[in-house]
Amino acid sequence: xxxxxxxxxxxxxxxxxxxxxxxxxxxxxxxxxxxxxxxxxxxxxxxxxxxxxxxxxxxxxxxxxxxxxxxxxxxxxxxxxxxxxxxxxxxxxxxxxxxxxxxxxxxxxxxxxxxxxxxxxxxxxxxxxxxxxxxxxxxxxxxxxxxxxxxxxxxxxxxxxxxxxxxxxxxxxxxxxxxxxxxxxxxxxxxxxxxxxxxxxxxxxxxxxxxxxxxxxxxxxxxxxxxxxxxx
Numbered sequence: 574x575x576x577x578x579x580x581x582x583x584x585x586x587x588x589x590x591x592x593x594x595x596x597x598x599x600x601x602x603x604x605x606x607x608x609x610x611x612x613x614x615x616x617x618x619x620x621x622x623x624x625x626x627x628x629x630x631x632x633x634x635x636x637x638x639x640x641x642x643x644x645x646x647x648x649x650x651x652x653x654x655x656x657x658x659x660x661x662x663x664x665x666x667x668x669x670x671x672x673x674x675x676x677x678x679x680x681x682x683x684x685x686x687x688x689x690x691x692x693x694x695x696x697x698x699x700x701x702x703x704x705x706x707x708x709x710x711x712x713x714x715x716x717x718x719x720x721x722x723x724x725x726x727x728x729x730x731x732x733x734x735x736x737x738x739x740x741x742x743x744x745x746x747x748x749x750x751x752x753x754x755x756x757x758x759x760x761x762x763x764x765x766x767x768x769x770x771x772x773x774x775x776x777x778x779x780x781x782x783x784x785x786x787x788x789x790x791x792x793x794x795x796x797x798x799x800x801x802x803x804x805x
Contacts, residue, residue, distance in 0.1 A: 575613065575640055578606050579629040582613035585752030586629075589668060590621045592760045600668040601646040604752035605656050607663075610634060612656060616643035647714065654718025655748065659732050664752035666759045672766035673745040673759075676700065680741040683765060685782050686772045690765050691790035698762065699728055700739040721746060737762045 585602040589595040598621075603614035613629050630641035634657050636650055646652075652665045676683050676698075683698035685691060701724035708716040721738050724730075736758045737747040747758035772779045794801040 575606075575609075575611070575631050576626075578604060578609075578611075578613045579626055579631070582615070582629050582752055583624065583626045585664065585666070585756050586615045586624060587621060588753075588756045589666075589759075592756070594668040594670045594756075594759055594763060595621070596669075600666070601648055601652075602664065602666045602752050602756060603646075603649075603652045604664045605662075607660075611639050612652065614645050614649055614652060616641070617646050619643070648717070650712065650714035651717040651721075651746070654715055655721065655746075658718070658722055659748070661733050662736075662748040663750045664755035665746065665748045666752070666755035667744065667746050668759050668763075669744050670759065670763040670766075672770055673739060673763050674743075675770065676766050677739040677744050678742060683739070683769050685787060686769055686779055687782055688786060688790045689768060691782055691787045692794055693758075693761050693765070693791075694735055694737075695787050695791050696730075696735060698737055698739065698765065699724055699730060699735065701741050703741040703743075717743070 582602060582604045589600050594600060598618050601615040603612045605612040611631050611633050613631055616628050616630050619628060628643055630643055630645040631639040632645050632649055633639055634653050636653050648667050655665055677700060680700055680703060682700050685697055701720050704716060704720050717740060720740060724738060725732055736749050739745050745762055747755050747762055749755040749758055793799060
């Protein structure tokens with residue numbers, strides 16, 4: 574019943590070490606099936622080289638295990654919270670990749686400096702404020718989901734337009750139409766974070782990318798008259 578969902582989730586998780594986004598057991602990817610009201614997610618603490626399709630855990634939106642012998646990722650409640658509140662996302666990825674985490678630890682949005690960034694986004698990549706103590710002491714992973722959504726509400730951001738966020742003092746979360754796209758967005762985020770860091774090392778006063786270039790690069794890939802790639 575869940576084999577296709579588990580296989581897709583497994584393949585996405587296995588991309589993380591190949592793309593240099595995780596070490597050891599860091600990180601996790603999930604994928605949702607809206608019709609069945611469940612999502613698949615990596616089990617907690619399992620090294621990627623040992624992970625098998627059958628280890629993937631199926632969970633409902635209330636964090637109940639539907640199928641699986643292992644404990645799901647410790648971040649499961651964050652994934653569930655985002656799936657419940659953002660109906661259009663189909664996959665979520667969380668990593669501890671070096672440059673994205675560094676920006677999160679600095680509690681800084683990633684400025685849009687160049688056209689690589691603009692190929693994917695027209696704005697800075699947001700960083701959510703660090704969680705307050707009362708929420709840390711409460712249902713921490715659930716509250717991490719609330720922390721992300723509060724950031725998007727506060728900054729008036731559409732999660733379908735910006736499919737990534739830095740959680741202050743913690744690390745990156747990305748999402749997309751499925752698990753594969755969520756992983757793609759994590760790799761893009763890490764590269765943009767690295768480029769932005771190096772830019773500021775070379776020129777601490779580096780200017781934000783001109784609006785005309787932002788619009789040109791974004792629209793040629795995503796606009797109504799996009800011409801990047803081979804089309805349908």
